Each structure stands twice: as C-alpha cells, then as structure tokens.
Amino acid sequence: MLRLQPICPIDGRFGLRGQDEIPLRALQFKRGLLHEFRKGNASKEQIRLHSLVQQIPKAIIIGVRKGGTRALLEMLNLHPAVVKASQEIHFFDNDENYAKGIEWYRKKMPFSYPHQITIEKSPAYFITEEVPERIYKMNSSIKLLIIVREPTTRAISDYTQVLEGKERKNKTYYKFEKLSIDPNTCEVNTKYKAVRTSIYTKHLERWLKYFPIEQFHIVDGDRLITEPLPELQLVEKFLNLPPRISQYNLYFNATRGFYCLRFNIVFNKCLAGSKGRIHPEVDSSVITKLRKFFHPFNQKFYQITGRTFNWP
Numbered sequence: 629m630l631r632l633q634p635i636c637p638i639d640g641r642f643g644l645r646g647q648d649e650i651p652l653r654a655l656q657f658k659r660g661l662l663h664e665f666r667k668g669n670a671s672k673e674q675i676r677l678h679s680l681v682q683q684i685p686k687a688i689i690i691g692v693r694k695g696g697t698r699a700l701l702e703m704l705n706l707h708p709a710v711v712k713a714s715q716e717i718h719f720f721d722n723d724e725n726y727a728k729g730i731e732w733y734r735k736k737m738p739f740s741y742p743h744q745i746t747i748e749k750s751p752a753y754f755i756t757e758e759v760p761e762r763i764y765k766m767n768s769s770i771k772l773l774i775i776v777r778e779p780t781t782r783a784i785s786d787y788t789q790v791l792e793g794k795e796r797k798n799k800t801y802y803k804f805e806k807l808s809i810d811p812n813t814c815e816v817n818t819k820y821k822a823v824r825t826s827i828y829t830k831h832l833e834r835w836l837k838y839f840p841i842e843q844f845h846i847v848d849g850d851r852l853i854t855e856p857l858p859e860l861q862l863v864e865k866f867l868n869l870p871p872r873i874s875q876y877n878l879y880f881n882a883t884r885g886f887y888c889l890r891f892n893i894v895f896n897k898c899l900a901g902s903k904g905r906i907h908p909e910v911d912s913s914v915i916t917k918l919r920k921f922f923h924p925f926n927q928k929f930y931q932i933t934g935r936t937f938n939w940p
C-alpha cells in the first residue's frame with residue numbers, strides 16, 4: 629500500500645501567502661491519492677481519512693459559449709480553494725442527464741476537501757430555457773458566473789467552431805455573412821443561433837426571473853485574454869475567496885498568443901489548440917450591421933448588470 633504524506637490545510641485553506649508551492653503540493657497529493665485509489669493502491673479508508681468528498685458546485689460558469697469559459701475555469705482552478713469539474717457536465721440543459729437526478733450530478737464532481745468549492749462550466753446553460761429553474765431548485769443561493777465577449781466577435785468565434793467541425797468532415801459550409809444576414813430583408817438574421825446567443829440581455833432576463841442580479845458576476849472575456857489577473861481577482865472577491873491567484877500563475881506565451889497557466893516551476897500549461905482559432909475574415913459591412921444591431925441590447929445589458937464594456 630502506498631504511503632501518502634498528507635498536506636494539511638492551513639487556517640482551513642491551503643497555502644502560504646504568495647507561495648505556490650503548498651497549493652501545488654496539495655493538489656498533487658489530492659490527484660495522486662485519487663490516481664492511486666483508481667489503480668487500487670489507495671483504499672476507500674484513505675480517501676475517507678483525508679475527508680475527500682464530491683461536492684455539488686457552489687458556483688457555476690453558465691456561459692457564454694465562446695466567451696472564454698474554459699480559460700476562466702482553468703484559471704480559477706489555480707486557486708487552492710477551488711476544484712473544477714474537468715468536463716462539461718450538461719446536467720441542467722440535457723433532459724436525459726437531468727432525469728438521472730442530483731446524485732448523478734454530484735458523482736460527476738471531482739473529489740475535494742470540505743472547505744474547497746467546486747466549480748463547473750457548461751456554456752449551454754446560459755441560453756437553455758429550462759436551466760434557470762432547474763438550478764434554482766437545486767440551490768437558490770448559488771453563485772453564477774457569466775463571461776462575455778464583444779457580441780459580434782463572439783458570434784464569429786461561434787461560427788468558426790462550427791465551420792472547423794464541418795471542414796474536419798470534409799463538408800462545405802455557408803459563409804458567416806450568408807448565415808448572419810437574412811438575404812430577403814438584408815437585416816440581421818435573428819434566427820441564426822450564433823446571433824441569438826450574443827443577445828446577452830434576452831437570456832439574462834430569463835435568469836433574473838429566478839435569481840437576483842447580486843448572484844451573478846459578469847466577467848469581461850476580452851479582458852481575460854489580454855489582462856487576466858484583474859478579472860480573476862474580481863471573481864475571487866465575488867466568490868468570497870482570499871486572493872491567491874497572482875501574476876506568477878499567469879504568463880504570456882507569445883507562440884500561442886495567449887496567457888498560459890503556471891502552477892509552479894515545473895508544471896505549467898496552455899489551453900488546447902481548439903481555443904484561440906483564427907477567425908475567417910468577415911465583410912466589414914456585415915460587422916457594422918451586426919454591431920449596430922447588438923448596440924441597444926448591449927446598453928440594456930450594461931444597465932442591468934452595472935458593468936459597462938467598450939463594445940462598439
């Protein structure tokens with residue numbers, strides 16, 4: 629049987645101020661223990677002794693698709709008191725999964741210490757009609773994170789993902805211009821999902837029937853790309869977490885063109901290549917039309933959330 633050296637929580641949390649060693653060792657220990665458990669080398673008793681439990685999320689990144697949800701989750705996971713569900717669970721937006729019940733959902737969560745908080749992200753939650761009520765029924769005081777990007781850029785990013793999927797299957801696909809503009813009226817095609825998803829205020833209004841605005845935190849996805857730390861510090865505050873993520877944990881990788889994550893001197897990682905795709909060039913008149921279309925919805929969004937963005 630493997631001999632495991634526990635790393636003890638300090639003041640109910642891991643880590644020493646400004647040091648990344650302890651949180652990392654704690655994480656490594658936790659992962660190592662689970663790995664050994666799966667291999668049959670660690671007993672259930674050891675798991676129990678170290679008080680590891682699978683917890684229902686206390687916060688969920690509900691969207692927006694292509695807003696930077698993965699980057700946000702991975703970056704928050706740098707915090708020693710946060711554990712992430714690695715996969716998108718799609719519990720609340722998928723009827724089949726939802727029918728499996730809350731215990732099924734909990735069992736999908738990673739093991740964590742009781743003082744830690746679990747976070748999951750499923751970007752489809754934001755736009756799926758049934759989700760707010762379902763989440764409310766589970767926990768009416770849950771914290772909800774929404775990461776948004778300039779709506780036209782987000783729509784193009786959304787299109788780019790679908791286009792890449794088609795190309796992978798050697799299929800042709802319409803141009804973004806054709807999908808986003810109705811050829812009969814020459815107006816913005818609001819039936820096109822990539823456009824609809826970017827009307828943030830419409831979706832948020834549905835959520836507000838269940839949750840007060842104070843339970844939401846809006847993350848600026850464009851700023852998370854260029855200057856992630858201040859955005860993460862705002863989230864730490866919203867989640868009532870002590871500030872632990874530092875500039876040390878984030879370094880700019882010029883080859884990737886994005887910030888990557890540093891856990892310690894030996895362990896760092898960038899997001900997968902499917903994040904940060906090159907967008908196709910889009911006709912400037914279409915961009916202008918879309919920006920004009922989104923403008924009043926954006927104004928409403930700023931008004932409701934109390935967070936203003938410099939979107940054109």
Ligand SMILES: Nc1ncnc2c1ncn2[C@@H]1O[C@H](COP(=O)(O)OS(=O)(=O)O)[C@@H](OP(=O)(O)O)[C@H]1O
Pocket residue numbers: 692693694695696697698699751785786789852853886887888899902903904905906
């Ligand atoms: N650090 C870092 N590294 C890589 N990518 C980053 C990062 N921060 C934000 N982003 C942006 O995240 C965009 C993908 O958003 P999502 O993760 O929400 O996509 S998804 O809905 O889960 O498919 C993705 O959008 P595209 O650039 O359009 O591909 C990225 O721009």
